[in-house]
Amino acid sequence: MSQLARGDERVVAFLGPVASYSHQATKSAFPGERWELMPTGTIKEVFEKVQSGASSFGVVPFENSTYGTVTFTLDCLADRTGAFGDIVVCGEVYLDVHHFLLGRFGGASHATKGAADDDDVAKGVPLADLGHVKRVYSHPQAFGQTAGFFGRYLRGVETIDVSSTSKAAEMAAADESGGSAAVAGELAARASGLDVLARCIEDREDNTTRFFVVRRRGDEEEEKEKGKGEEYAGRYKSLVSFTVPHRKPGALADVLGCFGRGRLNLTSTNSLPSLEAPFRYMFFVEFEGSRFDDPEGRVKGVFESLESVAERWRWLGSWENQRR
Numbered sequence: 084m085s086q087l088a089r090g091d092e093r094v095v096a097f098l099g100p101v102a103s104y105s106h107q108a109t110k111s112a113f114p115g116e117r118w119e120l121m122p123t124g125t126i127k128e129v130f131e132k133v134q135s136g137a138s139s140f141g142v143v144p145f146e147n148s149t150y151g152t153v154t155f156t157l158d159c160l161a162d163r164t165g166a167f168g169d170i171v172v173c174g175e176v177y178l179d180v181h182h183f184l185l186g187r188f189g190g191a192s193h194a195t196k197g198a199a200d201d202d203d204v205a206k207g208v209p210l211a212d213l214g215h216v217k218r219v220y221s222h223p224q225a226f227g228q229t230a231g232f233f234g235r236y237l238r239g240v241e242t243i244d245v246s247s248t249s250k251a252a253e254m255a256a257a258d259e260s261g262g263s264a265a266v267a268g269e270l271a272a273r274a275s276g277l278d279v280l281a282r283c284i285e286d287r288e289d290n291t292t293r294f295f296v297v298r299r300r301g302d303e304e305e306e307k308e309k310g311k312g313e314e315y316a317g318r319y320k321s322l323v324s325f326t327v328p329h330r331k332p333g334a335l336a337d338v339l340g341c342f343g344r345g346r347l348n349l350t351s352t353n354s355l356p357s358l359e360a361p362f363r364y365m366f367f368v369e370f371e372g373s374r375f376d377d378p379e380g381r382v383k384g385v386f387e388s389l390e391s392v393a394e395r396w397r398w399l400g401s402w403e404n405q406r407r
């Protein structure tokens with residue numbers, strides 16, 4: 084991602100505190116000493132930092148392969164209040180997500196302490212008695228990705244949503260009674276000093292979260308020069324949001340048809356209430372292609388046709404596909 088940086092751009096905002104999955108994704112996209120990584124309390128704050136210019140880039144979770152879209156991020160991209168009009172997606176990061184149950188060993192069950200790093204230690208099963216666990220903190224996405232483990236081993240235990248998994252680990256660690264636990268990553272285990280009560284408790288081994296790198300919209304002409312003439316198919320992805328005339332039969336199909344006729348492969352779709360009136364929706368389409376590297380003019384052609392079939396639409400960024 085470093086090739087995206089202009090001049091003195093250094094600050095990268097992410098959902099903290101440190102040791103969150105967002106922090107890991109940020110470090111993988113912005114490695115090395117050059118970057119000042121800025122933890123925030125919420126995903127919305129990441130957008131605010133980028134929009135205000137306090138941060139040059141932001142890294143936000145967009146979707147998880149098991150549990151789906153991260154609605155906090157979609158909500159900011161929808162920008163229904165007009166607060167984030169300058170923000171565009173400029174990159175993506177895929178992160179393998181393996182959740183740990185972190186807490187304090189209760190009573191006599193210290194046998195597997197330190198097992199976090201040991202690949203031979205059983206995955207997805209308790210490494211200690213969990214009878215003393217009264218409540219578990221985590222991010223709602225992480226609960227959604229570990230529902231099977233909770234159904235098997237933590238039935239009836241209170242679950243408390245917090246803003247990130249690393250925040251959850253901090254909260255569990257602050258409870259000296261030992262009755263609190265957290266679902267968080269391996270880095271959070273180290274940062275919080277909690278014991279590993281179970282490792283790899285995600286429902287699916289292939290659990291992956293895709294993050295977006297966002298920035299302020301810049302000099303697009305300058306960027307256009309970068310990719311010219313590069314191989315086209317699947318090299319880039321782009322995101323648009325749009326609304327359609329609510330009462331017109333086939334209005335959504337008309338918009339999707341533009342992408343079909345332009346031979347642009349769709350890679351994700353989403354919708355959110357538009358908040359214009361109850362049960363009206365705003366749609367998101369992500370497709371293979373770039374506004375900046377469009378040798379056959381297919382993206383340009385589709386954008387032109389959106390002008391006549393969508394009620395309103397907005398380009399939300401073009402970036403390099405990291406999963407070709």
Ligand SMILES: O=C(O)C(=O)C[C@]1(C(=O)O)C=C[C@@H](O)C=C1
Nearest residue numbers: 103104105144222224247248292
């Ligand atoms: O809570 C964190 O650690 C985050 O970075 C957020 C988040 C998310 O919102 O999807 C990131 C990756 C995992 O899917 C779970 C939580």
